[in-house]
Amino acid sequence: MEYQSGSSLEELAAFVAVVEANGFTAAARTLRARKATLSLRVQSLEARLGVSLLVRTTRTLRLTHEGRAYLEHAQRALGAARDADAVVELAKSKPTGLLRITMPASLAGALFEGVVVPYLARYPEVSVQLDTSLRTIDLVREGYDLGLRVGALAGSSLVARRLGSCTGGYYASPRYLEHRGTPKRPEDLDRHATIIVPRGDRPMEWAFVAGSKRRSLVVSPRLSVSSFELAARAAVAGAGVLRSPRYFVAPYLATNQLVPVLRDWTPPSVKVHAVFPPGGVLVPKTRLFVDAVAAWFTRNDDDV
Structure with missing residues (x-):
């Protein structure tokens, strides 16, 4: 059976709401949705599954055997979806979680005490994993949030922000x-x-x-x-x-x-950029670290 992700979550939500409200009318009031819309979604879910989940009469609504088995899993799935939304909302509202960064060892040595340590002290809910290996990390494939690069940037789909220059x-x-x-x-x-x-x-x-x-x-x-x-x-x-x-x-x-x-x-100075995977606005843990590095370059412009 093919899973239709676009409609399945709406169907699950309608089914669970109807069961928990013990009726389509009450569920419609709770969700502020049309009763007919909920009915169509539950019918679509039953058609996709190939079983009846509810037995409807003019006065009562009860679960079938398959409906009782399905309800438990549907409630867990909706709970997981709400939890996932909550995690993202939390990450958007304040810096939290693991920040994975890659940069040259020489740059890490310059930034460690002036940026990395103060960042950890200021944002106690963030952990930092700092890579200083010689190879160029593939940020997207290897799951890194941020890279700091010194010198000319190779063409790629990464988003770049200039931070300063290194002399x-x-x-x-x-x-x-x-x-x-x-x-x-x-x-x-x-x-x-x-x-x-x-x-x-x-x-x-x-x-x-x-x-x-x-x-x-x-x-x-x-x-x-x-x-x-x-x-x-x-x-x-x-x-x-x-x-x-x-x-x-x-x-x-x-x-x-x-x-x-x-x-x-002596060669001229080289530019330093922050690079990060494309797609959307930077979450606070990444944006605030990049801002801290940019501020450090501003303060140390004559010494970098």
């Missing part, structure tokens, strides 16, 4: 530069120690842009570490030249523990 550069400590000299061109790095935060097993390439000139250099690092926080500390200690988002080195630049190098070859 970066090449940095070293004055002590290191005094000992090893200051690189003037990308190829000078062949004679320098470098510090990297690797992305998977691929060789690390650093990009350089000076006007219309573009170069890339495969780096053979002296030191590889798992986070930009550690890499910045290593650079401060004189371990070598570091390429990093500006946010992680900003405190050390302010105290002159690190200084920029290769400024004429």
Whole structure:
């Protein structure tokens, strides 16, 4: 038997209302519907099922054996539908539930204390699952609410909102530069120690842009570490030249523990976007997190 989802819920509701009100007239008053409409819906339900659910007389209404068996399941189905509606209404009214987010590890490191932790504190009914894997997550197929992407967006059906820009550069400590000299061109790095935060097993390439000139250099690092926080500390200690988002080195630049190098070859800033699956208005848990990230970029515009 084919299930006709468009009409079945209305038929179930009519059947249950008639039984619980003990008549079509009373059910019509309760639902503020026409008695004839309810009668047609119950008849349609019986025709679809191929059995009689009610025995009607001019004075009484009683359930058949099949009707009693069907009533219990129909009431549970309507209850589940009402519960589903209630869950959605609650999610629309305030942030609640699980928020699944994916973003690059470097961006997560920058946002963690300034956005993620305050968000959890402010909205105690939301749980966050944060993915920082190297692969690009398929938001729709894998059930993620939100992705933060750095750089150019690939064409897709995802909805995007620009949040800000991420700047970066090449940095070293004055002590290191005094000992090893200051690189003037990308190829000078062949004679320098470098510090990297690797992305998977691929060789690390650093990009350089000076006007219309573009170069890339495969780096053979002296030191590889798992986070930009550690890499910045290593650079401060004189371990070598570091390429990093500006946010992680900003405190050390302010105290002159690190200084920029290769400024004429530093690539321009890249855009950061929030992307999310298409369809409808964002629920509060997602919208409020995106707003918090956008506000963070506004506050940290010079450091990101």
